[in-house]
Amino acid sequence: MSRETKETDPKDSNIYNIYIDWLEKSIVGEYINYYDYSEFKNLEPLGNGSYGSVVRAKWRNTDTFFALKTFNSDKITLKEVVNEIKSQKKVDVHENILRFYGITKIENGKY
């Protein structure tokens, strides 16, 4: 299936809306912390994974640093972002698993 066909397929856009709804309801219901992207400063690249790049960022005027993971929309669907968040919540009881703090939205509207 070509990319164009995929994007205009109403079935796909319904699925997309289901995941956008899940994400936005989780943010509004405060099940997931939402950080304004403008609160992150001093962005420095950390590495690249199969989903996209990871940067180190300073939060507000604190000494707290976060690793911000971005998802390339051409490689991953929103469904996979949501599934990653759900999986992370199930396994974050282990000390070797990085803690998931929350989500932000970059200028182009991507989470």
Ligand SMILES: Nc1ncnc2c1ncn2[C@@H]1O[C@H](COP(=O)(O)OP(=O)(O)OP(=O)(O)O)[C@@H](O)[C@H]1O
């Ligand atoms: N919390 C972190 N602190 C420091 N570096 C990190 C952190 N998270 C990710 N990185 C760096 O970014 C790279 C990419 O991370 P990412 O989680 O996207 O992928 P991965 O775990 O390496 O592999 P995959 O994409 O297959 O899950 C890592 O290999 C690492 O170098």
